[in-house]
């Protein structure tokens with residue numbers, strides 16, 4: 001997992017823009033489950049682990065309901081140098 005999202009379910013209006021925008025299908029609408037405003041709202045899907053942290057969902061959301069977190073990836077340079085030395 002390279003990214004993860006948090007959705008403000010109470011502010012969501014169920015427009016599904018984020019569902020359409022996500023390239024890996026990591027978001028779905030709840031269907032019959034509704035929030036306090038009466039909307040079916042967005043939630044992480046069964047593919048949520050595929051999130052890349054691309055932020056497309058957060059960008060398209062008209063109500064700013066989605067926060068994207070990205071996993072920090074670092075390259076261990078000393079390990080790379082060791083591999084080069086052996087080769």
Ligand code: SF4
Pocket residue numbers: 003004005021022023024025026027050051052053054055056057058068
């Ligand atoms: S950050 Fe990108 S991959 Fe992750 S849920 Fe949002 S649109 Fe999908």
Ligand code: SF4
Pocket residue numbers: 007011012013014015016017018019041042060061062063064065066
């Ligand atoms: S784009 Fe925003 S308002 Fe629309 S379904 Fe997704 S989280 Fe809800």
